[in-house]
Amino acid sequence: MHAFANPARFLGIARPLTPWLGWGGAALIVGALVPGLTVTPPDAVQGESARIMYVHVPAAWLGMAGWGGILVASLVQLIWRHPLAGVAARAIAVPGAAFTAICLVTGSLWGRPTWGTWWEWDGRMTSMLVLLFLYFGYIALAAASDERASTSRVAAIFGVLGAINLPIIHYSVTWWNSLHQPQSIGLTSSSIDAALLWPLLVATAGFSLLFGAIVLMRMRAMIADIRVEARLRRMAEA
Amino acid sequence: MKPKNQRLVLALLALVAIIGAGFLALAGLRDNAALFRTPAELAANPVEPGRDIRLGGMVAANSIREASDGVTIDFIVEEGEARVPVRFTGIAPDLFRESSGVVAEGAFDRRGTFIAHTILAKHDENYMPPQMADMETRDERLQRTLER
Numbered sequence: 001m002h003a004f005a006n007p008a009r010f011l012g013i014a015r016p017l018t019p020w021l022g023w024g025g026a027a028l029i030v031g032a033l034v035p036g037l038t039v040t041p042p043d044a045v046q047g048e049s050a051r052i053m054y055v056h057v058p059a060a061w062l063g064m065a066g067w068g069g070i071l072v073a074s075l076v077q078l079i080w081r082h083p084l085a086g087v088a089a090r091a092i093a094v095p096g097a098a099f100t101a102i103c104l105v106t107g108s109l110w111g112r113p114t115w116g117t118w119w120e121w122d123g124r125m126t127s128m129l130v131l132l133f134l135y136f137g138y139i140a141l142a143a144a145s146d147e148r149a150s151t152s153r154v155a156a157i158f159g160v161l162g163a164i165n166l167p168i169i170h171y172s173v174t175w176w177n178s179l180h181q182p183q184s185i186g187l188t189s190s191s192i193d194a195a196l197l198w199p200l201l202v203a204t205a206g207f208s209l210l211f212g213a214i215v216l217m218r219m220r221a222m223i224a225d226i227r228v229e230a231r232l233r234r235m236a237e238a
Numbered sequence: 239m240k241p242k243n244q245r246l247v248l249a250l251l252a253l254v255a256i257i258g259a260g261f262l263a264l265a266g267l268r269d270n271a272a273l274f275r276t277p278a279e280l281a282a283n284p285v286e287p288g289r290d291i292r293l294g295g296m297v298a299a300n301s302i303r304e305a306s307d308g309v310t311i312d313f314i315v316e317e318g319e320a321r322v323p324v325r326f327t328g329i330a331p332d333l334f335r336e337s338s339g340v341v342a343e344g345a346f347d348r349r350g351t352f353i354a355h356t357i358l359a360k361h362d363e364n365y366m367p368p369q370m371a372d373m374e375t376r377d378e379r380l381q382r383t384l385e386r
Contacts, residue, residue: 041367045333050365079245115358116331120341122273160252164260175264176272177294179341184363193366 007223010084014216022213028206036199043196052110054199058207059103063131064166066096066211067159070138071166074159084219086152089159090142091218095211097135104128115179123172124180127165134162274341277320287346293322294341294360302336315340315352326354333359 036054043050069092077085107125108118119125138158145152173182184191192200264271274294275285285291293315301314310327313336324342334340339360344353 041369043365044368044370045338046361046365053365075249079249080242114331114333114361115341116334117356117358120273120358123271160249161256164256167257168260168264172271177276178273179358179360181361181363184365191364193370195367196365 007084007227011220011223014220018213018216018220021209021216025206025209025211025213028202028209030206032199032202032206036203040199041195046114049110049113050196052106054203056103056106056110057200058204059099059106060128061204062207062211063096063100063103063128064169065208066092066099067131067134067163067166069215070096070159071163074156077156078153078160084223086156087219087222088215089156091215091222093135093139093142094218095214097132097139099207099211100128100132100135104132111179117179120179122178122180123176124169124178127169127172131165131169134165138162277315277317277322280322281320285346287348290343290345292341292343293324293352293354294339295322297334297336297338297340299337315342322352323350324352324354326357328355328357330357331359333361335359338362 033054037051040051042048070089073085073089073092076082077089104125107128111120112118138155141152141158142155145155172178173180185197190197274292277293277295280293295315295317298314298316298321301312303312305311307327309329310325311330312323312325315322315324324344326342326344334357339362341358341360342352342354343356343358347353
């Protein structure tokens, strides 16, 4: 793992990987959303509004997977003191928050015609809103720290603590009766018909690749920032 | 023990403690975090008339009756054997239909009818194209609902 501790080595891989992830993700998103919004059949009960899931579900997945990434990166930072782990966690936070916000907005837009309400304080919605606020807290903590290079220990601990919300989000529809429907897609089965499922899976893969590209771009920008600062400091001392 | 392994053990202990704390908090929240009460829960723990609650369950088959004023509907929310009669005046969401989930906000009157001021439709986890839904008989749908 420490092979990538050397930023030059990391950049050597991240730089060529970024366009592949970005353009690959964009191609998959277009390939899923264009047929998903025009060709595939609507849902029998909800009608056309069900198509919003092609954005809503990937956004929900990335909002949660993003914090999962922050958890792993924070643990790696705390235990192995990997110099890039804190950078990775900080790079994930902003796109993670953005996708969580997209998930909440699209869910609200879908909820009005389906449930008859924009917002209800049900377990799933409340825990997802808490996730957004956790992201805001993480971003503020990381920005407030003096140790720019590897982010603060406090932010990493907050990243680990905040992960307790992930199982709560996941099980909120199982443990408590809620307005949000239970899980549609399991590991081996799906209660979404194949005709509606494939654009969902392709869009999820596409948004995930795009997320990866954004994270790599942000990591490269942060590393460049650190280098500029180090050089300026050396010049000031000389 | 090397400092690295020491940190690993500490982090693992912290993770266990966090997860344990989370589950304890959830166990405490269990009843309060529920969005609504089901007819069976209300049968076991009745609520006094006039107190605002949310009632959730399935709209019983063939139970929706429209009153002559055109905006008031009567229907029955059921969960297994337990049934609660509900009256609602207003515009129900499109997905409000029989043999489908519903959440009603309101209070019981003195005669045990739930007077709802807001109705939310619940959607289930099944997504399918319209042609397939036509092929599926209502009994099959009911069967699936019961299995859940």
